[in-house]
Amino acid sequence: MLVITCPYCGPRCESEFSNGGEAHIERPKDPESLSDAEWAEFVFLRNNPKGLLLERWNHAQGCRRWFNVARDTVTYEILAVYPMGSPPPALAPKRYV
Amino acid sequence: MVESYLRQSALAHLGLEAQRARDEAAAAVRLHEKVLPAAVNLRGDGDDPAFLEAVAQALGLTLPLAPNTTASNAEVAILWLGPNEWLVIQHDAAPDAESHLATRLRNAPGDFHSAVTEVGESLVCIHLAGPRAADVIAKGCPLDLHPSVFGGAGRCAQSHLSKTAITLHQVSDEENGGPAFDLYTRRSFADYLWRWLSDAAREYNKA
Numbered sequence: 655m656l657v658i659t660c661p662y663c664g665p666r667c668e669s670e671f672s673n674g675g676e677a678h679i680e681r682p683k684d685p686e687s688l689s690d691a692e693w694a695e696f697v698f699l700r701n702n703p704k705g706l707l708l709e710r711w712n713h714a715q716g717c718r719r720w721f722n723v724a725r726d727t728v729t730y731e732i733l734a735v736y737p738m739g740s741p742p743p744a745l746a747p748k749r750y751v
Numbered sequence: 752m753v754e755s756y757l758r759q760s761a762l763a764h765l766g767l768e769a770q771r772a773r774d775e776a777a778a779a780v781r782l783h784e785k786v787l788p789a790a791v792n793l794r795g796d797g798d799d800p801a802f803l804e805a806v807a808q809a810l811g812l813t814l815p816l817a818p819n820t821t822a823s824n825a826e827v828a829i830l831w832l833g834p835n836e837w838l839v840i841q842h843d844a845a846p847d848a849e850s851h852l853a854t855r856l857r858n859a860p861g862d863f864h865s866a867v868t869e870v871g872e873s874l875v876c877i878h879l880a881g882p883r884a885a886d887v888i889a890k891g892c893p894l895d896l897h898p899s900v901f902g903g904a905g906r907c908a909q910s911h912l913s914k915t916a917i918t919l920h921q922v923s924d925e926e927n928g929g930p931a932f933d934l935y936t937r938r939s940f941a942d943y944l945w946r947w948l949s950d951a952a953r954e955y956n957k958a
Contacts, residue, residue: 655893662834663818663908667893670910715911717833 659735660713661721674710676700677722678742704728706747710738758846760786761875761938762945771958778958779883781927782948785876788935789841789849793856795865797835805859810839810852821907821920827852830907830920838918838935842876875941877948882929883955888912890951894919896930904930913947915940 656668682688682696701707707727712720724734724742728750734743762784771783795802797816807813815822815831822829830838839856841848849871856867879887885896891913895901901908907920915936923931936944949957 666910669893715916716909717836719833 656730656732658711658723658732660716660719661735661737662717662719663713666713666716670713670715672712672714674712674720677708677710704750706733706745708742758787758872760784761941765942765945767945778881778927779929779955780879780881780887780952781884781958782952783878784945785842785878785933788871788874788876789844789852790869790871790874790935791839791849791852791856792832792868792870793829793837793839793865794835794867795863799863801861802863802865805861805863805865806856809855809859819902819906819908821905823905828920828922830918832909832918838870840876840920840933840935873937874935875938875944877934877936877941877945878931879934879948879952880923880926880929880931881955882927883952884929884932887948887952887955888919888932888934891947892917892919896921898924898930912936912944915944917944 657665658668658671659665660671679696682692688696705726705728706724708722708724710720711723712718720738722736722738722740722742723732724736724745725732726747728748733745733747736743767784793806795806797803797814803814810827810829812822812824812827812829814837815829818831820831826841828840830840832838839852841852849869853867853869856865888894889896892910894908894910901921904921904924907918909916909918911917912934918935920933920935921930922933
């Protein structure tokens with residue numbers, strides 16, 4: 655099980671959290687002019703990288719706050735935890751082929 | 752608000768008083784319900800001095816701003832729930848204590864944003880005390896309750912026990928020869944959680 659450091663409550667067990675999928679998916683500024691392909695990209699298509707993934711987590715059984723986590727999908731190492739609305743910190747993630 | 756004379760504990764049907772073991776001194780865990788707590792959920796900006804001042808005036812207590820900490824006096828306890836959320840608890844109070852608490856907080860003077868919600872109806876409080884109390888909770892809860900990690904009396908945390916969401920408040924380091932916890936859960940989970948705890952505590956000669 656992962657130990658995730660909630661930015662408010664401190665380190666807690668993964669079972670207290672729920673995953674909110676990939677972070678930094680921005681809602682289209684001009685939805686009227688979007689093509690079907692662009693809508694599909696926004697609604698359905700997500701990155702599935704081997705290595706660094708930026709994702710959202712919610713401390714559902716704790717303080718119920720959302721935050722972002724940078725996680726390595728190979729080693730499960732949590733590289734950074736940062737608040738909602740802020741850009742990801744500069745990271746030097748491992749590279750896999 | 753439910754009329755106070757209609758309030759009934761979610762564990763009333765279990766007849767807990769009658770079940771209580773005679774030999775409490777020998778028990779390594781004591782388990783009982785703290786009936787009908789008065790509870791108010793308080794939200795506001797912890798960085799706003801006007802809000803902090805108003806709450807301090809209304810309750811006679813300073814809001815705990817550090818994560819997982821509490822503040823308490825003889826009357827009320829305040830539990831930190833989040834960076835802008837607290838739970839104000841009063842035990843053994845008169846039926847109208849909850850609305851009094853809420854009114855005091857709502858009418859606190861000052862220019863600030865806050866939300867005050869009466870939540871006592873939704874909560875059930877189970878009190879665990881004794882040398883093996885932490886072991887019983889640890890069977891279903893991922894928190895490390897050792898004093899060196901959890902911090903001992905006066906600390907609180909929200910987590911899950913078995914499958915129910917709980918708010919845990921360590922009220923004492925030494926009661927009945929061990930730590931004492933107040934464990935809050937939703938009333939709809941109370942029956943399940945009480946049975947789960949009774950089963951978990953059985954090997955420790957529960958009372």
